[in-house]
Amino acid sequence: MRSWLRETAGGLPTTFWYLWTGTLVNRLGSFVMIFMAIYLTSERHFTQTEAGLVIGLFGVGSAMGVTVGGVLADRWGRRPTLLTAHLGAATMLLVMGFARDRWTITLGALVLGFFMDATRPAFQAMMVDVVPERDRLRAFSLNYWAINLGFAFAAVLAGLAAQADFLLLFVVDATTTLITAGIVFVKVRETRRPQGFARRRDTGAPATGLHTVFADRVFLGFLLLNLLTALVFLQHISMLPIAMGQDGLSPSTFGWIIALNGVLIVAGQLFVPRLIHGRDRSRTLAVASLVTGLGFGLTAxxxxxxxYAVTVLIWTVGEMLTSPSNATLIAELSPAATRGRYQGVFSLSWSAAAFLAPTLGGYVMQHVGNAALWLGAAAVAATVSVGQLLSGPSRERRVAALTTAPPSPAPRTPAPDGAPPMPEERARVRA
Structure with a gap:
């Protein structure tokens, strides 16, 4: 057991553990988005389509947030971006909790999505900054474990809180968000030297604008596959609670069933890195997509x-295989000079899905039927599986080219926490 613990959690930088702690605290109070669909339909009397549109606007705000957050993480710095976004998210959670009219709720969802997901690229880039390449698979797995440990408790506690008073969902979520901001403010230092807002004109410097990310065809192909995966996966937050409500199940029942997702990940995610280490990532992602599609398809x-519990456990296995593979692949596909932007654009695929999944899901459920929604999700997942197999070789060639790139003439930021210099801090040529 001691040997396994050392292999799983030993030798990681101190900054990583502060970020890990912030993740756990924040997720322990992540009440609102778990029960947003139930809140809108039962407490505020939105229709399924209207609720889907409001949650979709959260996704629109999220798309803007990850784009701006990715740029700010590279130019302004990871730490100030995280602090500003967390404070903004806590404020908007309280605004949403006390709002009663539909326009305030609708626009509040848009702004909340902006601040809540503006943290994502800065956080991911900071983790890549501080964790050496050899340790990233287990570091991302540990962070994902913390996310789901918090999620498992939050889903059950939020179900109980929703039965008492929906306002508690917003207050607790805002409080844990502020605590996370406090951890970052007190314990986490900047890991990337701010580049300033002025455009660099050094002829030898690599291009660092967003257009360089969107011109990367290999990366965009992976982004499209992730968008389709996210369209399927995010149905568990938007349409699954509505489907269970139509079957007469209470919010607390949904809470403990969806908590099984976090419980299984907490129980098994730390063993996943050893399971998938050395295996072909494209095949791993293809199998993960098939398993995810099977789970959501059976929801029909x-x-x-x-x-419902069985379906959740099935698609959770697919999620467990997908997450660490995605995280390490994005880290390896991201040149050091544009790491925040790459993380932001990758998060953009999730934000786009956060808009499309509830919008399309609500429309299909209301006008075509529950079975059509879940069987359609299974078909999309099967398509992604084929796409992973076809596009995998080009991705691995790109990773190999970036890893063997010559050093950049640009100055480097000292490695934090006394860690040895990371290979990713070398500039990487685009294949």
Whole structure:
């Protein structure tokens, strides 16, 4: 056991553990988005389509947030971006909690999405900054473990809080967001030297604008596959609670069933790096997509708690295989000079799905039917599986080219926490 613990969690930088702690605290109070669909339909009397549109606007704000957050993480710095976004998110959670009219709720969802997801690229870039390449798979797995440990508790506690008073969801979420900001403010220092807002004109410096990310065809192909995956996966937050409500299941029942997702990840995610280490990533992602599609497809026939629980456990296995593979692949595909932008654009695919998943899902459920939604999700996942197999070789060639790139003439930022210099701090040529 001691040997396994050393292999799993030993030797990681101190900054990583502060970020890990912030993740855990924040996720322990992540009440609002878990129950947003139930809140809108039961407490504020939105229709399924209207609720889907409001949650979709959260995705629009998220798309703007990750784009701006990615640029700010590179130019302004990771730490100030994280602090500003967390404070903004806490403020908007309280605004949403006390709002009663539909326009305030609708516009509040847009602004909340902006601040809540503006943290994502800065956080991911900071983790890549401080963790050496050899340790990133287990570091991302540990962070994902913390996310789901918090999520498992939050889903159950939020279900109980929703039965008492929906306002508690917003207050607790805002409080844990502020605590996370406090951890970053007190314990986490900047890991990337700010580049300033003035455009660099050094003829020898690599291009660092967003256009360089969108011109990367290999990366955009991976982004498209992730968008389709996210369209399927995010149905568990938007349409699954509505489907369970139509079957007469209470918010607390949804809470403990969806908590199984976090419980399984907490129990098994730390063993996943050893399971997938050395295996072909494209095949791993292809298998993960098939398993995810199977789980969501079976939701079409679910109508009682135990059957819903089985579907959740199945697609959770697919999620467990997907997450660490995606995280390490994005880190390896991201040149050091544009790491924040790459993380931001990758997060943009999730933000786009956060808009499209509830919008399309609500429309399909209301006008075509529940079975069509879940069987369609399974078909999309199968398509992604084929796409992963076809596009995998080009991605691995790109990773190999970036890893063997010559050093950049640009100055380097000292490695934090006394860690040895990381290979990713060398400039990487684009294949």
């Amino acid at each position: 026939v679910a109508d009682v708690p135990w059957l």
